[in-house]
Amino acid sequence: MGRFYTHAVTSFTALCAMSATASTPVEMVGDFGQYxxxxxxxxxxxxxDSTPMDGLHAVVGDWLTMTHGSITLAQTQQDLPRGGxxxxxxxxxxxxxxxxxxDGSALTLRAMISAEPMNGAAGYPLLFQTGESADGHTPLVDRQHPHNLFMELAAAYSRTLIGxxxxxxxxxxxGEPALGPPAFLHRRASEDNPEAPLSHHHIDSTHISFGVVTGGLIVGRWKLETSLFNGRExxxxxxxxxxxSFDSxxxxxxxxxxxxxxxxxxxGHLSSPEALNPSLSTTRTTASVLYEGSIxxxxxxxxxxxxxxxxxxGSATDAWLVDESLRLGExxxxxxxxxRVGLDELPGIQGGTPLSVVSKASLGYQYDFxxxxxxxxxxxxxxxxxxxPDELVASYGTxxxxxTVYLRARIAP
Ligand SMILES: [Cu+2]
Structure with missing residues (x-):
């Protein structure tokens, strides 16, 4: 959603002018406080804070509304024998x-949907990706599951304490509990890459959770927050x-x-995240730095x-992710x-247990035509x-x- 809350300075000025005409002044601040x-x-x-703003903005009565969207049509070829x-x-x-x-408070309502279920339950081929299932019986391996029709339906109330x-x-x-960085779909460094990160299920996979309540305190540049949520994928x-239930x-x-x-x-503690292995719980710890500037x-x-x-x-697995995007001119x-991702669930893959470490490097180019x-x-x-890794060569080759090539349309005024 980072991109959604981002619009050009010119439209920001126009927006402030528009908001002056609303019956209650629309404040140009964050959804959760004074920032x-x-x-x-x-x-x-x-x-x-320096993230530029995309999306369409309008003042409707007392509401400041924002609309953001993108659709990508992609063709991928992943090496055989495990790809396709x-x-x-x-x-x-x-x-x-x-x-x-x-009274110094604000109300936010959000809805986010996706047409990805049209990809079919098994999603698309993505080597070494694991997580979730297409049929309720077999874990998806070497495939990326589709995102859900409803990705966020949320309400937030914020109130200024002082200053x-x-x-x-x-x-x-x-919605999304307070765990991990913004989901990859909403990070500027990741948004042009047409493939989901292999580290998704280590870093930001909880972004679609069915039942989330988060409470937080913001003081200037700091925020501390806690969520109760349903940990099941x-x-x-x-x-x-x-x-x-709120078990996580x-x-x-x-x-x-x-x-x-x-x-x-x-x-965070994810209670029984996997329907196919309900007795298993997971503790997830993440750290991230996002930069938005110029080089x-x-x-x-x-x-x-x-x-x-x-x-x-079982043993812990780690994942590291570096995403970079350079926009050159218009x-x-x-x-x-x-x-670099530690994988412990490669069912049906020769040599795939108990732990394999896989690395992947990608380079891409996009032209706005x-x-x-x-x-x-x-x-x-x-x-x-x-x-x-050596133990997986028998299944994947050396x-x-x-x-992947793609065509994309995006709201970006
Ligand atoms: Cu996801």
Missing amino acids: PMNRDGSGTSWVP SATFSESMLMVAGRRSLN VASWFVYAAPV PDQHRSDIELR WSTRLSFNPRSDLAIQVST RGARASSTVAFGRNTPSS RHTVFGRYE ARLGAARFSLGGMVSHHWV SANSW
Whole structure:
């Protein structure tokens, strides 16, 4: 959602002018307190204050509304024998509204949907990706599951205590608990990459949780928050809302020391996250730094993130992620990703237990070829190399490569 809360300075000025005409002044602050609105990421997470704003903004009565969306049509080829080729889509549409209440408080409503269930329950081929299931019986391996129809349905109430101090409550039948950085779909450094990170299930996979309540305290550049939520991953039915008890918790400390940095550390206990292995619980600990600035005249977005999953039985696995995106001029973007991920669930794969460490490096390029109203159209491509550990060579071969090309439309006025 970081991108959603981001719009150009010119439209920001126009927006402030528009808001002056609303019956209650619409405040140009964050959803959860007295800080720049550019800082809001997905769920209750933060991105750097310097994150530029995309999305369509409008003042409707007392509400400041924002709409953001993108749709990507991609073709991928992942090396055999474990890969394959497929055409798939990624998409999201977000609508949010925020209004000030009379007593120094504000109300935010959000909805975010995706058409990814149309990819089919088994998603798309992605070498070494694991997590969730397509049929309720077999874990997905070497495939990326689709995201759910409902990715967020949330309400938040925030209230100023004094000066830059505020508290908030976020409640969502579908939403994101305070665990990990903003979800990869909403990080500028990751948003052009058409593939999901292999580290998703170590770092930010809880972004679709069915039942979340988060309470937090914000003082200036600091935020401390705690969530109670349903730790069970979404099942193979991608269009429903799977409420269960609040059996899991997380807590996160966020700090934006400068306008171009967003830092967080978080930890949480996920009770029975996997329907196929319900007796297993996981403790997840993450740390991340997001940068949004410029490098030699190029607009640079960076993410460095770490995640550790410690299961209730078995050994812990770690994941490292580095995402970088450089926007050169108006039309060109170069992006890259490096990951190193410990995998402990490669069922049916020879040599895949108890722990394998896989690395992947990707390099991509995107060209923005057209603008039409508030929409921007892009063509892109990416190649990836995977370093296969010795014990997995029998299943994957010594060298595993992949490529993905895509066409994308995005709301970006
Ligand atoms: Cu996800």
